[in-house]
Amino acid sequence: MTPKVAHESESKGTHGAQIDHERARSSREADGIAREVIDNLRYLLAKLPHHATRNDWYMALAYAVRKRMLDGYIATVEQVSAPDTSTKIVAYLSAEFLTGPHLGNGLVNLGLWDAAREAMSSLGHDLANVIDQEEEPGLGNGGLGRLAACYMDSLSSLNVAAVGYGIRYEFGIFDQVIRDGWQDEVTDKWLRFGNPWEIVHSDVTYDVQFGGTTRQSVGADGRLRVDWLPAKAVKGVAYDTPVPGYRTSTTNMLRLWKAEAIESFNFDAFNVGDYYGAVEEKVLSETISKVLYPNDEPAAGRRLRLAQQYFMVSCSLQDMVRLHLMRGKRLEEFHEYWAVQLNDTHPAIAVAELMRLLVDEHLLEWEQAWDITQQTCAYTNHTLLPEALEKWPVSLFGTLLPRHLEIVYEINRRFLDEVRRLHPGEDQLARRLSLIDEDGDRYVRMAHLATVGSHAINGVAALHTDLLKQTVLRDFHQFAPRKFLNVTNGVTPRRWIALSNPALSSLITRHIGDRWVAATEHEFHRLEPLAVDPGFQHEWREVKAANKQALAEFIKDRAALEVDVQSLFDVQVKRLHEYKRQHLNVLHLITLYNRLKRTRGAATMTPRTVIFGGKAAPGYRMAKLIIKLITAVADVINRDAVTSRVLKVVFVPDFNVKVGQRIYPAADLSEQISTAGKEASGTGNMKFAMNGAVTIGTLDGANVEIREEVGPQNFFLFGLNEAEVGQTRAQGYSPRRVYEQDDELREAIDLIGDGFFSDGDRDLFRPLVDSMLDRDDYMVLADYRSYVDCQQQVGEAYANRSQWTAMSILNTARVGRFSSDRSIREYCRDIWQVTPLIASRG
Numbered sequence: 001m002t003p004k005v006a007h008e009s010e011s012k013g014t015h016g017a018q019i020d021h022e023r024a025r026s027s028r029e030a031d032g033i034a035r036e037v038i039d040n041l042r043y044l045l046a047k048l049p050h051h052a053t054r055n056d057w058y059m060a061l062a063y064a065v066r067k068r069m070l071d072g073y074i075a076t077v078e079q080v081s082a083p084d085t086s087t088k089i090v091a092y093l094s095a096e097f098l099t100g101p102h103l104g105n106g107l108v109n110l111g112l113w114d115a116a117r118e119a120m121s122s123l124g125h126d127l128a129n130v131i132d133q134e135e136e137p138g139l140g141n142g143g144l145g146r147l148a149a150c151y152m153d154s155l156s157s158l159n160v161a162a163v164g165y166g167i168r169y170e171f172g173i174f175d176q177v178i179r180d181g182w183q184d185e186v187t188d189k190w191l192r193f194g195n196p197w198e199i200v201h202s203d204v205t206y207d208v209q210f211g212g213t214t215r216q217s218v219g220a221d222g223r224l225r226v227d228w229l230p231a232k233a234v235k236g237v238a239y240d241t242p243v244p245g246y247r248t249s250t251t252n253m254l255r256l257w258k259a260e261a262i263e264s265f266n267f268d269a270f271n272v273g274d275y276y277g278a279v280e281e282k283v284l285s286e287t288i289s290k291v292l293y294p295n296d297e298p299a300a301g302r303r304l305r306l307a308q309q310y311f312m313v314s315c316s317l318q319d320m321v322r323l324h325l326m327r328g329k330r331l332e333e334f335h336e337y338w339a340v341q342l343n344d345t346h347p348a349i350a351v352a353e354l355m356r357l358l359v360d361e362h363l364l365e366w367e368q369a370w371d372i373t374q375q376t377c378a379y380t381n382h383t384l385l386p387e388a389l390e391k392w393p394v395s396l397f398g399t400l401l402p403r404h405l406e407i408v409y410e411i412n413r414r415f416l417d418e419v420r421r422l423h424p425g426e427d428q429l430a431r432r433l434s435l436i437d438e439d440g441d442r443y444v445r446m447a448h449l450a451t452v453g454s455h456a457i458n459g460v461a462a463l464h465t466d467l468l469k470q471t472v473l474r475d476f477h478q479f480a481p482r483k484f485l486n487v488t489n490g491v492t493p494r495r496w497i498a499l500s501n502p503a504l505s506s507l508i509t510r511h512i513g514d515r516w517v518a519a520t521e522h523e524f525h526r527l528e529p530l531a532v533d534p535g536f537q538h539e540w541r542e543v544k545a546a547n548k549q550a551l552a553e554f555i556k557d558r559a560a561l562e563v564d565v566q567s568l569f570d571v572q573v574k575r576l577h578e579y580k581r582q583h584l585n586v587l588h589l590i591t592l593y594n595r596l597k598r599t600r601g602a603a604t605m606t607p608r609t610v611i612f613g614g615k616a617a618p619g620y621r622m623a624k625l626i627i628k629l630i631t632a633v634a635d636v637i638n639r640d641a642v643t644s645r646v647l648k649v650v651f652v653p654d655f656n657v658k659v660g661q662r663i664y665p666a667a668d669l670s671e672q673i674s675t676a677g678k679e680a681s682g683t684g685n686m687k688f689a690m691n692g693a694v695t696i697g698t699l700d701g702a703n704v705e706i707r708e709e710v711g712p713q714n715f716f717l718f719g720l721n722e723a724e725v726g727q728t729r730a731q732g733y734s735p736r737r738v739y740e741q742d743d744e745l746r747e748a749i750d751l752i753g754d755g756f757f758s759d760g761d762r763d764l765f766r767p768l769v770d771s772m773l774d775r776d777d778y779m780v781l782a783d784y785r786s787y788v789d790c791q792q793q794v795g796e797a798y799a800n801r802s803q804w805t806a807m808s809i810l811n812t813a814r815v816g817r818f819s820s821d822r823s824i825r826e827y828c829r830d831i832w833q834v835t836p837l838i839a840s841r842g
C-alpha cells in the first residue's frame, strides 16, 4: 500500500465552535471523510446516496480531497504574499500539461490513501473503482507535456513557489480506437462529466489582442511611442487546478486559460437581425482554446496554433505583471521575482510579449526591458529534428501580431549588430544566427528568438545537449557558450512508483523505509545489497508476477487476447514515429515467427508477450501504417497454433497516462530503440527502469545515462551510436545491400512486401517497405542484425530467473537519479536561482 507518514496534530485554536466544526470537517480520518463525501453528494451534486452513480461518488470524494489541497494552497499564498518576502516564483510556461488523473495522486501526496479507502468502503465502495472513474485530462501529446506535469509535482514537493501556465483545451489529445487494425481518432470530451479539480476565477481575466496595425508617435518627452491598434481581442479566463506536494504544505497552481469572447454578442449585428453573425464572433473567440494540436510534423503554417501560443503567453505574462505589482514590487525588479521557463519554443513569443508589456505599456527603456527579459527567461529545447523546429511565415506572423513582428525585427537588428561587431565580415554567420530565415520564403525562427531572449538554454539529456551545441544551436553556442547547460529529464516517483505500483512500493518500504518517495536518488541505492538476496528476490518476483497478472486481465478486457503471464513482457509504449522505430521491433517479431515456423515450433525460445501502445499523429501516414503493420503481424502470430504458444503480440489501444500506470509496473523488458541521436531524452525509459524493467536500447537520449547508472551488465545495448550513424551515411549507406546480405532480414521484409500480412495485398505496406529499402532514413536495416542478436541474449538472460531478478532490482536501485526532484533541484540552482519556501509537513 502507499507509504504513510505521521502528521503533526494541530494545536487547538481559540476561535470557538465554528472553527472546531470546520476542523472536524477537514478531517484526515476515515469517518470525517465519509461524512463529507455524503455532504458533497447532497449539497454539491444534489443526490441521495442510493441514487448516486459511480461518477457522483468520484466527484464527491474529489471535492473532499480538493478541499484539503486548498488548505495547502492558501498557506502557500500566505507565504508568498507576505509583505517581507522576496520569494522568486517559477512560471513554467507550457502549451501542454499531461497531468493524468488527479484523485489517486492527490491521495498519495496528501497521505490520505488509507483514510479514503476506509471511508469509501464504509460507504460500500471500492476506492480503486472510484479512482478509475476519473477521465484523464489529455492536455498534451506525449513526453513534453508529461514532463511538465512531473515538474509541477516536484516543484510543489520541493516547496518551490511556482505556477504552471498553459491552455485549458476543451478537447485534448484524441482518443485512439483501433478499427480493422487501423487507428481511428475520436474527440476527447474530457469535460463531459464535469471537472471537480478546477476553480474558475471569473475575475482573473485578460484581454488578448490580435491583428490590426501599429502607429508611431513622439510624446511630449521626445520619446518614441508605438501604439498597437488591434483588429480584434479575446478574453482569457483563469482556471486553476491545485498541485499538492508530497507530504508538504506547499500547493501550487496549474493555471490554464480558456478563451472567451469579450462580448458574448455583437450587438450591432444583433440589432440588424443578424443573430447568427452575432454568435459567430463568440464561437470564433472560443476556438482559440478549443483543441490541442496533435504533433503533426512539419510544424509550419497553422495560424490558429500561433494564436493559441500568443493567447497563452499574453494572459500568463499579464497575470505575472499584475501579481508582481500587487506584491508592491517595481517592474524594474521583475526578474528578481519571476523565473519564466519556456517549455520548448511553443511559448517563445513570451520574449517579444514581455518586451511589449515593458516598453509599450509600462514605458521602460528598451535596454532595461531587454535586460529584464533576458534575465527572466530561460529556454528548454526538446528536439533536434529539423521538421519539428518551429518557424512562422513572416507574413502570417505580421498579420496576426504586427507589433510583435516589429519587436522581433528590433531585437534582431540589435543582436546582429553585436554579432557583426564581434565577427566583422562574417556575413554567413549573421545569416545563420538571424531570427529571420531568409533562405527562400521568410520565416521567424522561434528557437532563435527563445535563445537570444534567454539567459539559459538547456537540452534534456547529456547527449542531446551536446548535439544541440554541435548542430541546431551551434553558432549560438560559439557566440555565448556559458548560456548552455544540460538538465537531464526526470519523472516523479510519486505517480510512477508510489501510485502506479503500490505492491512494489510497499515491498521497498518494508526493506528501506519510506523516505525513498521524497528522496529517491539517495535512498534507492540502499536496495543494491538486496539484489542477490534470495528472499528479497522471491518477493520481487511475486510483485512483478501480480502486476503482470493485472495487466493480462486488462489486455483481455481491452484487446480480447489471453496472454501467458509467465512469458517475458516485452513492451514498447510511446508515440508512433519512424525515429522511434516500432517497425524495427516488428521485424524482430517476424524473425521469431519465421524461426518458429521453420522448425515447426522446435526452436528453443523464451516465451514472450510483445506489447505495443501509442498514438500516431492523425496526419502522419507512415506512423499509421506502422500501427496497421503491428496489428496485422499480431493477427497472424496470435492465430497460428505453432507460434502463439510461445509468442503473443498485442497493441493496447489508446495509450495514455492511465494506461501507462498499468503497463510500466508489469514490464520485464523496456524497448528504447530509437535511431541514435534522434530521441532527445525519453522519459518512458526512466519509468520502466524504476519499476524494475531491464532496457534494450541504443545509445540515445537518456538511455546513455541510464546505462551508466545501472551498469553495462544490466542494460542490453545494440546498434550504431550517433557518430556511427553519421559515418555510415557519409560512406554511402545502402539499405538494399544490407537486405541482400542478411537472409533473415530479407525473409522478414519480403513477407511484408509480398502481402503475407495483408491477405496478399502487395500494395498495402509498400510505402513502408520502399522507405526502408530505398532510403532508410532511420537506419532500421543497419541496426537490424545487432538488435535481433541482442534480443536473443535478452531471451537467454530471462531464462535465468535469479540473474534476471538481480538485474531488475539493480535497475530500480540505481535509477533514483531520474527522479524529477533531481532535475528540478538543478533547474532551481543553475537556471532559476530560486530557493524553497520554508517547508512544513502537511
Ligand code: F58
Pocket (backbone or CB within 6 Å): 141, 142, 143, 144, 145, 147, 294, 295, 296, 382, 383, 388, 460, 489, 679, 680, 681, 682, 683, 701
Ligand atoms: C519529447 N518531445 C522528446 N514533443 O521527443 C523526448 O525525447 C523527451 O523526453 C520529451 O520531449 C521531454 O523532454 C515531445 O514530446 C512534443 O510532443 C511536441 C508537442 C508539440 C508539437 C510537436 C511535438
